[in-house]
Amino acid sequence: MQTPHDLAFLLARFQFAFTVGVHIVFPAFSIGLAAYLAVLEGLWLRTGRGVYLDLYRYWIKAFSIVFAMGVVSGLVMSYEFGTNWASFSRKAGPITGVLLSYEVMTAFFLEAGFLGVMLFGMNKVGRGLHFAATCLVSAGTLVSMTWILASNSWMQTPRGYRIDPVSGRFLPDDWLAIIFNPSFPFRLVHMGLAAFLSVAFVVGATGAWHLLAARRQGVAPSPPVRVMFSMALWMATLVAPLQILAGDAHGLNTLRYQPVKIAAMEGDWESETHAAEFLFGIPNMRTEHTDYGIRIPLLGSLILTHSVNGTVPGMKDFPRDQRPPSQIIFFTFRIMVALGLLMAATGLWSLYLRWRGRLYDSPLLHRLVFCMAPAGFVALLCGWITTEVGRQPWTVYGLLRTADSVSPIALSSVAVSLAAFVIVYTLVFGTGLIILVRTLAHPPVTGEYEANSAHPAEILAARSHPGAVPPVTDHPGGNA
Amino acid sequence: MTGLAYWLPVVWAIILVAAIAIYVVLDGFDLGIGMLFVVVPETRYRDVMVNTIAPVWDGNETWMVLGGAVLYGVFPGAYATLLPALYVPIVLMLLALVFRGVAFEFRVLTRTTIWHRLWDLGFMLGSAIAAFCQGAILAGVIQGVPVTDGAFSGKALDWLTPFSVLCGLSVMCGYALLGATWLIWRTTGSLEQACRLWSMVLAGGLFIAIVAVSLWTPMLHAPYLKRWTDWPRMIFVAPVPILVVALGSAFLRGIRQAHSLTPFLCVLGWFFLCLSGLAITIWPYAVPPNLSLWDVSSPPSSQLFQLVGTAIMLPIVLVYTVFSYRVFRGKVTEADAYH
Ligand code: HDD
Ligand code: HEM
Ligand code: HEM
Numbered sequence: 171m172q173t174p175h176d177l178a179f180l181l182a183r184f185q186f187a188f189t190v191g192v193h194i195v196f197p198a199f200s201i202g203l204a205a206y207l208a209v210l211e212g213l214w215l216r217t218g219r220g221v222y223l224d225l226y227r228y229w230i231k232a233f234s235i236v237f238a239m240g241v242v243s244g245l246v247m248s249y250e251f252g253t254n255w256a257s258f259s260r261k262a263g264p265i266t267g268v269l270l271s272y273e274v275m276t277a278f279f280l281e282a283g284f285l286g287v288m289l290f291g292m293n294k295v296g297r298g299l300h301f302a303a304t305c306l307v308s309a310g311t312l313v314s315m316t317w318i319l320a321s322n323s324w325m326q327t328p329r330g331y332r333i334d335p336v337s338g339r340f341l342p343d344d345w346l347a348i349i350f351n352p353s354f355p356f357r358l359v360h361m362g363l364a365a366f367l368s369v370a371f372v373v374g375a376t377g378a379w380h381l382l383a384a385r386r387q388g389v390a391p392s393p394p395v396r397v398m399f400s401m402a403l404w405m406a407t408l409v410a411p412l413q414i415l416a417g418d419a420h421g422l423n424t425l426r427y428q429p430v431k432i433a434a435m436e437g438d439w440e441s442e443t444h445a446a447e448f449l450f451g452i453p454n455m456r457t458e459h460t461d462y463g464i465r466i467p468l469l470g471s472l473i474l475t476h477s478v479n480g481t482v483p484g485m486k487d488f489p490r491d492q493r494p495p496s497q498i499i500f501f502t503f504r505i506m507v508a509l510g511l512l513m514a515a516t517g518l519w520s521l522y523l524r525w526r527g528r529l530y531d532s533p534l535l536h537r538l539v540f541c542m543a544p545a546g547f548v549a550l551l552c553g554w555i556t557t558e559v560g561r562q563p564w565t566v567y568g569l570l571r572t573a574d575s576v577s578p579i580a581l582s583s584v585a586v587s588l589a590a591f592v593i594v595y596t597l598v599f600g601t602g603l604i605i606l607v608r609t610l611a612h613p614p615v616t617g618e619y620e621a622n623s624a625h626p627a628e629i630l631a632a633r634s635h636p637g638a639v640p641p642v643t644d645h646p647g648g649n650a
Numbered sequence: 651m652t653g654l655a656y657w658l659p660v661v662w663a664i665i666l667v668a669a670i671a672i673y674v675v676l677d678g679f680d681l682g683i684g685m686l687f688v689v690v691p692e693t694r695y696r697d698v699m700v701n702t703i704a705p706v707w708d709g710n711e712t713w714m715v716l717g718g719a720v721l722y723g724v725f726p727g728a729y730a731t732l733l734p735a736l737y738v739p740i741v742l743m744l745l746a747l748v749f750r751g752v753a754f755e756f757r758v759l760t761r762t763t764i765w766h767r768l769w770d771l772g773f774m775l776g777s778a779i780a781a782f783c784q785g786a787i788l789a790g791v792i793q794g795v796p797v798t799d800g801a802f803s804g805k806a807l808d809w810l811t812p813f814s815v816l817c818g819l820s821v822m823c824g825y826a827l828l829g830a831t832w833l834i835w836r837t838t839g840s841l842e843q844a845c846r847l848w849s850m851v852l853a854g855g856l857f858i859a860i861v862a863v864s865l866w867t868p869m870l871h872a873p874y875l876k877r878w879t880d881w882p883r884m885i886f887v888a889p890v891p892i893l894v895v896a897l898g899s900a901f902l903r904g905i906r907q908a909h910s911l912t913p914f915l916c917v918l919g920w921f922f923l924c925l926s927g928l929a930i931t932i933w934p935y936a937v938p939p940n941l942s943l944w945d946v947s948s949p950p951s952s953q954l955f956q957l958v959g960t961a962i963m964l965p966i967v968l969v970y971t972v973f974s975y976r977v978f979r980g981k982v983t984e985a986d987a988y989h
Contacts, residue, residue, distance in 0.1 A: 235755050241708055242751035246744045248718040252733030253740055256801065259733075263726025264948035268956045271719040274712065275963040282712045283970045286705030287977055294977050334949075339726075341949045577734040580806045587741045594745050598752055605759050 178581040179573065182254045185588045187558075189246055192595055194554060195547050196240030201315055201362070202369025203233050204308035206401075207288075211304050215297060221616070224394040228614035229373070232606055234289050239602050241282075243595075254584075258565050258575035261339045265331060265348060266321045273317035281310035312362070319361055323354035325566050326557070327427045333569070340566070352427055356420040357557075363413045364553060366405065367513060368546025374402030375543030378536040380613045385533060394614040396530055403529070403539070407517030414510055418473075425474055428567065429483040431560035434496035435503040436470060437463070440484040445470035450504075453496035458486060460500075494562045502552040502559070509549040516542065658953040659943040662724045663936075665960065667929050669720060673713035674784075675828070675921055680707045682829020684750060684777025685822065687770060689848060694984055695841050696770065697758075702836040704754055705978045709971055711751070724953055727800060727946025728936040735795040735802040736787050736809055743783035750776030778822060785821030789814035792928065793870060794938035800945075813866055820859035824921065827852035831914035834905075838981050846905055849913060853901060856917075860894060860924060867931055871939050874931050890927055894920065 207229055214222035248270065251259050259267065287295060287303040295303070330347030331340045342348060377399030384391040425432045437453040437460040438445065447469035451460040471480045485493050516538060523529050561567055565575045683699050690696055703710075721729040733740060753773035760766045790809035795802055830849040834842055868875040878887055897919045904912030932938050936946045947953065 235759070238708075238752050238755050241711065242748040245711065245715060245747060245751075248715050248722075249733060249740055249744060251722060252718070252729045253737050256730035256734050259722055260726050260730035260800075263722050263729060264952040267719065267721075267723025267726055267729070267948070268952050269723075271716070271723045271956055272959050274716045274719045275959060275967065278712045278715055279709065279963075279967040279971070282709035283967070283974050285708055286974050290705045291977055339949075342951045342955065345955055577730075577737075578801055578803070579734050579737050583737050583741075583806045587737070590741070590745055594748060598748055601756060601760075601765070602752060605756060609759065 174581045178579060178584050179576050181581070181584040181588050182576055182579070183572070185584065185591060186250060186254055188588075189243065189250060189591055189595070191551060191554070192599060193240070193243040193247055194551065196236055196243055197311070197314070198361075198365040198368050198547065198550055199236045199372070200233070200240050201311040201365040202367075202372075203229060203236065204304070204311045205366065206369060206373065207233060208301075208304045208308040211301050215301055221393045221397050224614045224616050225398055228394065230289065231609050235602055235606050235609070237281075237285065239599060243599075246591075252577075253579070254577055255565070255575045256577035256579075258570065261337075261570060261575075262325075262566055265324060265340050265342050268342070269317055269321040269324070269349070273314055273321075277310045277314035277317060280313070281307050284310070315362060315365070316358060319358050320349045320351075320354055323357045324348055324351050326357075326561055327351045327353040328566055328569060340569075353420075353423060356416070356423045360413070360416045360420045360553070361550075363409055363416055364546065364550045367409050367413055368550055370402045370405035370409065371513070371539070371542050371544075371546045373398050374406065374539045375541075376610045377402060378539040379610070381530060381536045382533065382540065383613070385531075385536075391530060392613060392616045394616055398614075399536075399539075400524075400529060403517065403520040403524075406513055407521050410510065410514035410517045414514060417507070417510060421474065422476075425483070428560070430485060430488045430492060431494060431499075432474065433483045433485045433487070434494045434560060435499050435556060436474075436482065437496055437500045438470065438482060438484045439486050441481060441487050442484065443471060443479050443481050444468055445474075445482040447473060448500075451500065453500050455493070455496060460496075491563065494560045499556045499560045502555040506549045506552040506556065509545050509552075513542070513545060513549075654950045654954065655947075656944070658950055658957065659725075659947045661957065662720070662947075662953055663934075663943050665964075666717065666720050666724070667925065669713055669717050671922065671925050673710070673717055674925065675918055676710035676713060677707075678781075678825045678921070679703070679828040679832040680710055681750070681777040681781045682825040682827065683833065684773050684829075685781065685826045686829050686833070686845075686848070687774040687777075690841070690844070693770075698837055698841060698982055698984055699833060700754065700757070700773075702833065702982045706975060707751075707754065709974065711747070720956075723956055724948055725936055725943070725946045726948050727941060731795065731797060731800070731802045731937050731941065731946070732791060735804060736790045738806055739783040739786045739790065739809060743780050743787070746776040746779035746783065748776070749773070750780060777825075781822045781825045782818040785818035786810075786814040788821070788928070789817035792817075792867060792932060792938065794935075794940070797937060797940045800941070813870070816859070816862060816866070820856070820863055823852055823855040823859055824917075824924075827856050828914070828917050828921070831917050835910050835914050836980075836982055838983055842910075846908075846913075850902075850905060853898070853917075856920065857894075857898060860920070863924075864891075864927065867928075873939070877931055877933070887927075887930065890923055893923055897923075 207226060210222050210226045210229070213219070214226060251266075284303040284306045287300065288307050291303065292300055328340075329351040330342065330344035332343050333339070334341050377395055380395040381391050381399060384395065421432065433439075433441075434453070437448045437451050439458050439460065444467075446465035446467045448460060449464045449466060451463035451465075453460045468478045470482055471478050474480065474482050485496065516535075520529060520535060520539075523532050523535055529535075563572055564570060565572045680703050683703055686699065687696060690699065718729075721732075749772040753769045753776060757766060757769035757773060760769055786809060789811070793809070793811060793813060795808065796804040827849055830845045830852060833845040834849065837845070868878055878884075897916045901913055901916035903909075904916060934942050934944075936943045
């Protein structure tokens with residue numbers, strides 16, 4: 171019994187999930203890369219080693235591409251709450267809208283204000299000021315993440331509000347409680363680490379790519395290539411285990427506030443002690459059973475309660491109309507965790523090779539790291555899907571249903587605009603991705619500064635000339 | 651209604667109008683430059699044009715994000731009514747801005763491939779469509795939208811009327827003029843000369859558009875007409891047409907005497923007058939002709955909290971925005987390649 175309204179509702183959800191899913195990749199990229207650039211520039215100013223400037227110059231090109239895509243996809247999001255989720259905006263706007271405004275005023279303006287100086291100002295302002303601009307852009311991305319996650323976390327674990335009995339609106343009572351709601355610290359840490367890890371693997375994969383290329387050509391890899399590979403793998407070695415700890419803590423916290431989400435992520439139907447953990451299975455929402463299950467005894471209780479006789483919840487404890495679609499999040503959760511474990515293993519392996527002095531000549535490691543270029547982003551998206559789909563059927567958890575959040579818009583409008591978003595995003599962000607890969611296909615330019623002790627601005631001024639952008643087609647490896 | 655519940659929405663309405671005005675002016679010349687690509691086919695000139703805005707466009711567009719966010723947090727009733735009502739032009743505008751925003755990078759990075767032309771076209775069309783949609787959105791608000799139980803209850807294409815098409819075209823013309831006068835200020839040589847010529851034509855077009863929209867608007871709703879003819883308000887309203895004409899003649903003088911900044915400032919003045927005229931017209935409605943500012947406001951606890959943040963942050967934002975414009979001040983020539 172699909173009415174046009176039901177279909178419009180479904181398409182509005184698709185459209186939101188699609189646009190936000192595309193968006194989140196770019197901010198995560200910007201968060202990690204801006205921090206990396208700030209570190210590179212800081213190292214260059216401290217040590218004076220040209221290799222860091224080489225790397226800065228190299229990655230800032232990628233940053234300018236990624237950042238532009240983050241901005242335009244984000245602009246869409248800030249209006250989509252109103253176009254697609256008008257009822258939600260009307261009721262929750264007094265809280266989520268205010269948080270978004272704070273994000274604009276404290277973060278977006280900061281990023282935008284100093285981005286120009288960061289990208290184009292090397293030979294216009296002094297070293298210190300330029301470094302400050304890089305740091306401020308990086309700070310902006312982190313502040314932005316903090317606000318949007320406060321808003322998102324409030325939707326997951328709402329606190330500090332009152333509901334107006336007449337209009338059904340959420341009225342803010344206590345802003346500190348709203349911002350520092352119970353899931354916010356966990357989400358912030360987990361998401362921040364996810365952004366850093368994602369970028370670590372992109373940088374590492376680019377380094378691995380050029381290490382492999384150098385090996386194929388029988389030449390020694392250049393210093394910037396080695397440095398970026400090494401830095402990225404230090405990051406993976408240190409942060410991947412932290413991410414596992416953070417994810418574990420996040421899961422325990424979710425168990426406390428959203429037990430049905432955990433039951434759905436685990437595919438568990440009955441609450442029990444000494445619960446097993448599914449390695450694989452296909453949860454069936456209708457028959458209330460997880461088919462084809464492969465389970466490891468006791469592990470479920472152990473992971474979720476850190477004790478073998480702890481009780482884990484089952485979906486049957488909750489009414490049918492409050493269960494999230496387990497078939498989706500069961501898998502997205504497992505993909506994320508598997509990738510997290512793989513990243514930690516990669517880090518450990520690189521540590522071992524480093525200790526043996528073979529970090530730069532292990533083609534097997536290089537191939538693995540190269541293949542893991544998208545791993546961080548895949549894990550990050552899977553994590554978001556787990557969180558967001560696991561919140562269903564609510565937009566504001568336990569208080570406002572998604573079905574009651576939608577706008578009064580015509581089916582034709584949503585359908586046509588969904589198609590337009592898919593076409594335009596594919597074209598634009600697809601091209602962006604190709605341009606990005608082609609830019610990274612060139613190895614970093616090296617060596618011009620090592621012997622030169624002149625002021626960096628002069629060096630850069632001497633180097634920049636019209637059309638200084640490398641042609642993107644004529645490189646041997648440039649067709650990837 | 652007393653105290654905070656009355657005054658906070660008033661203060662916020664003023665801030666919102668100011669943010670929209672800043673947006674229109676700043677992103678207006680960006681979008682105008684995109685449209686001027688039509689009359690400037692040479693890549694080297696196009697590069698100069700883009701280089702005058704490349705370091706600042708992101709900041710300019712952020713004012714639009716601020717407008718959306720303020721509407722969402724402070725006037726959620728308006729956000730939740732106007733956006734569904736204007737769904738089509740808003741989505742179209744957002745998609746156009748996607749093309750426009752990435753084209754800055756992509757048109758340079760695809761320089762040696764055939765895609766280069768596509769991104770120049772994307773920059774041009776994206777700017778033109780976004781400008782048209784912004785005019786249509788403005789017209790949609792002025793025309794008013796049908797509301798039942800506080801929510802939009804009309805049809806998807808209600809906004810599309812002769813009046814909204816006129817407003818769309820007027821905004822395109824106005825932005826192109828802003829762009830042309832910006833280029834007079836920021837470039838040299840034959841590009842500057844060409845812009846002087848084009849800005850005369852565009853100024854003529856904009857003048858006609860302003861007259862047409864001003865005569866048409868009061869006919870849309872009875873209260874609008876009253877606003878312009880009621881006694882004490884007349885005092886504020888009467889000088890507007892005179893100022894428009896005065897700025898027009900200053901503009902012409904600036905063009906003829908080869909001033910570089912005057913024409914741009916005069917056009918800014920025109921925009922300022924138009925926007926304040928519109929604000930006076932629809933005051934105190936947020937969603938004409940039914941919902942007032944107070945009907946769509948969030949509770950004082952939200953508006954006050956947000957006001958504290960704005961009072962602290964907005965001045966700081968303005969300071970570093972000015973700073974970043976100063977870093978990139980001065981004429982841009984073909985020798986300045988930012989990429
Ligand atoms: C984890 C971090 C994160 C998350 C979950 C989101 N964003 Fe975002 N967003 C950023 C982190 C970020 C960023 C890193 O700060 C960006 C990337 C480029 C930029 O300008 O800021 C950004 C850009 C960006 C912009 C453009 C800002 C500008 O013009 O400079 C807007 C309007 C939004 N976002 C809005 C949203 C909305 C409405 C979201 C929720 C659905 C959202 N973002 C999710
Ligand atoms: C940026 C990363 C995000 C991703 C990848 C993401 C993903 C998703 C997905 C996949 C859905 C659809 C769930 C379903 O229909 O079953 C959804 C829904 C939703 N999300 Fe997010 N989300 C993100 C961030 C946010 C943030 C930060 C907010 C709010 C501030 C938010 C607000 C919503 C709302 C209002 C819905 C309701 C619509 C719906 O359920 O389809 N999302 N999101
Ligand atoms: C073995 C390691 C990991 C564990 C145990 C873990 C655990 C979790 C859990 C339980 C959630 C759901 C939170 C909720 O219920 O709302 C989650 C969300 C998420 N995960 Fe992981 N995770 C791991 C690895 C990773 C990795 C490697 C990444 C990315 C590089 C990642 C990115 C995310 C993101 C972006 C979210 C959604 C945002 C949020 O709500 O925090 N996770 N993770």
